[in-house]
Amino acid sequence: MGDFTSPKHIGNNSNYMKDFETYKKTFREKALNSAYSEENIIKCLRYSENLVNNNLPIIYNSYHLAGLVGYQHDYLSRAILSTHFFYRHFKIEKKNGKSRKIAEPLPSLKEIQYFILKEILYKKKVSKFCKSYIPKKKFREYLRFHSNEKEVLTLDIKDFFPSIKFNLIHDYFLKIGYSKDLALYLSCLCTYTDIDSEKKFNTSIRYLPQGAPTSPYLSNLVLIDFDNNLAKYCTENKIKYTRYADDMAFSGDSIKKNDLVEFVRNELGKYNLELNEEKINYMKQNVPQIISGVIVNKKLQLPKKERNDIRKVMYFIMKYDIESHLQKTNETRDYYISHLLGRIQYALNLNPNDEELKKYKQYLINLKITKLIP
Numbered sequence: 512m513g514d515f516t517s518p519k520h521i522g523n524n525s526n527y528m529k530d531f532e533t534y535k536k537t538f539r540e541k542a543l544n545s546a547y548s549e550e551n552i553i554k555c556l557r558y559s560e561n562l563v564n565n566n567l568p569i570i571y572n573s574y575h576l577a578g579l580v581g582y583q584h585d586y587l588s589r590a591i592l593s594t595h596f597f598y599r600h601f602k603i604e605k606k607n608g609k610s611r612k613i614a615e616p617l618p619s620l621k622e623i624q625y626f627i628l629k630e631i632l633y634k635k636k637v638s639k640f641c642k643s644y645i646p647k648k649k650f651r652e653y654l655r656f657h658s659n660e661k662e663v664l665t666l667d668i669k670d671f672f673p674s675i676k677f678n679l680i681h682d683y684f685l686k687i688g689y690s691k692d693l694a695l696y697l698s699c700l701c702t703y704t705d706i707d708s709e710k711k712f713n714t715s716i717r718y719l720p721q722g723a724p725t726s727p728y729l730s731n732l733v734l735i736d737f738d739n740n741l742a743k744y745c746t747e748n749k750i751k752y753t754r755y756a757d758d759m760a761f762s763g764d765s766i767k768k769n770d771l772v773e774f775v776r777n778e779l780g781k782y783n784l785e786l787n788e789e790k791i792n793y794m795k796q797n798v799p800q801i802i803s804g805v806i807v808n809k810k811l812q813l814p815k816k817e818r819n820d821i822r823k824v825m826y827f828i829m830k831y832d833i834e835s836h837l838q839k840t841n842e843t844r845d846y847y848i849s850h851l852l853g854r855i856q857y858a859l860n861l862n863p864n865d866e867e868l869k870k871y872k873q874y875l876i877n878l879k880i881t882k883l884i885p
Contacts, residue, residue, distance in 0.1 A: 531563050561688045566634045570689065573696040580623045590620050591699035592712065598703060598720065614703050615722035623700055624725045631697070635687065637731040638738035643755040644727035650803075651811060651860060653755040658807045660751070660762035663800040666775055667790035671757035672726055674784050677702050677717035679733040701725045730756070737778055744774055757787075760802045768793050811861040821854060825871045833878060848875055 535556055542552045559569045570576050577584040590597050597620045602610040616624060637645065642653035657663055668674070677698055684694035703720035706713075719726040738754055745752040750763040750771070761771060776786045794800040799815075800808050812818070827836045837847065844850065855872050859865060 531560060534559070534563075534569075558688075558690065565688055567687060567689075568630050568634075570693055572690055572692045576693060576696060580626050582619070582623065586619075587623070587696060587700065590623075591696065594699075594703050594717075595705045598722070611721065613722040614705075614720040616720070616724075620700070621724060624723055627697060627701060628725050628728060632725060632728045632732065635732055637728075638735045638742070640738045640742045640752055641731050641734070641754050644731060649860065650755070653753050653760070654802055654805055654807055654811050654861070656751050656753055657760050657762035657800075657802055658811060659809055660800070660807075661764045661796055662762065662766045663792075663794045663802065663807065664761040664766050664768060664771065665790070665792045665794075665802055666759040666761075666772065667787040668757040668759070668779065669785040669787040671784075672719045672721040672730065675719045675730055675733060676783065677714040679782060680719070680729060681714070683729075683733050701729060727756070734782070737782060740778055741775065744771075755803060758803050766793070805861055812865070813858045813861065817854075818858070821851075821858070821871065822867075824851065825874070828878075829874060848879055851875060852879075 538556065538559070539552055542555070547555075555571065558571070562569050568579075570579065573587060574584050577587050580587075597617050598614040599617065601613050601615070603613060604610055615621075633646070642648060642650075680701055681694055681698040684697045685691070689697065699714070699717065701719070701723065702714075702717035703723070704713075704717045706716055719730060734754075741754075741759070742752050745761065748763075748767070748771075750761050750766055753760050759775065772786070772791060779786055792801070796808060799806050801814060804814070806812050806814055813821075824836070827839075831839075833848070836842070852872065852875050855868050855875070859868050859872065862868075
C-alpha cells in the first residue's frame with residue numbers, strides 16, 4: 512500500500528475499528544485520490560475487515576508497522592537481520608543450581624515488542640486450560656484445580672522458550688489474518704538468533720527469547736491447539752489438566768500414567784517440542800503432591816522445608832533483632848527484609864488464612880517502618 516497506509520493518511524486505527532463503515536468510506540476516498548484501482552481497494556478493505564472482525568488493529572505491511580511504532584523501516588530491518596546486537600545477555604541462577612540464559616531486548620526493540628504485545632497479542636485469547644502469563648490471572652488458579660485429588664502427575668517441556676521456533680510464530684500471525692510481509696516482520700521482531708543473518712537470512716534458527724515481553728504470551732497462543740487436545744483427551748479419561756508455561760499438571764482418581772505420558776509426548780512432537788524425561792513426577796495422596804514447588808494435597812502451601820526455613824529465620828529476627836541476625840548470617844543485601852517479605856507474601860497468596868505467616872508479615876512491616884529499612 513506504500514505511503515498511503517501510514518498513520519498520517521489513515522489516522523487513528525482504534526477509532527476506525529469502532530466504526531468500520533466510516534473507515535471504509537474514508538479509505539476509499541483517499542485511495543481514489545491516490546489513483547488506486549477498484550480491485551486494489553476491494554482487496555485492502557477485505558483484508559482490513561477480516562482484522563477488525565478478529566478484534567485486531569489494521570496494519571497492512573511492515574512500512575505501516577514502522578509508522579505505527581514510530582521507528583524507521585530500516586531500523587526494523589536491522590533489528591531482524593542483526594538480532595544479537597539488539598539484546599543484552601546475562602544468566603540467572605535456578606533453584607537447582609543451574610543457570611538460565613536471558614536475552615533481554617534493548618529499550619527501543621522492547622518498546623516495539625510491547626506494542627505488538629498490547630495491540631495485537633493481548634487481543635487474542637489463549638486456551639482456558641493455560642494459566643500462565645495472563646493479565647489479572649493469579650498463579651493460585653493454576654494449582655487449585657488439583658488440590659485434594661487421589662493422584663497427581665506433573666510433566667515438563669524441555670528447554671521451553673528456545674524450543675518454540677520461528678515457524679510456529681509466523682504461522683500464528685498468518686492464521687489471525689496478517690499479510691505475508693507483515694507476518695514475517697512481526698515474527699522476526701519477536702524471535703531471536705545469536706547468529707548474524709545479514710549475509711544469509713535464515714528463519715529456521717530463530718526462536719522465542721527468554722527475556723522479551725512478547726515471548727510468554729506468544730508461547731500460550733501458539734500452543735492453543737496443544738492445550739485443547741490434551742484437555743479433550745483428559746476429559747474423556749476423567750482427568751483434570753492445566754498448563755503453566757512449561758509445567759503441565761494432571762490430577763484425578765485414576766491416572767494411567769504411561770498412556771498419558773505417551774500421548775503428551777506425541778502431541779509435543781507435533782510442535783517439535785520434547786518432554787523433559789527427568790521431570791516426570793507421579794504422586795499419590797500418601798506423599799506430598801507438589802506442583803511447581805507448591806503442596807496441593809489438602810490445601811495449597813509451601814513445602815515443609817521452606818516453611819521451616821522461614822520459621823527459623825523469623826525466630827532469630829524476633830528474638831535477637833534484625834541487626835544481630837544479619838551479622839550472624841553475613842547477610843549483606845540492602846533489600847533483605849523486602850526479600851523475606853516477598854517470600855512470606857508468596858506463601859500467603861497460596862494460603863491467605865495462615866495466621867503464623869500473617870504475624871511474620873506484620874512484624875516485618877513494622878520493622879521496616881520503625882527502622883526506616885527500605
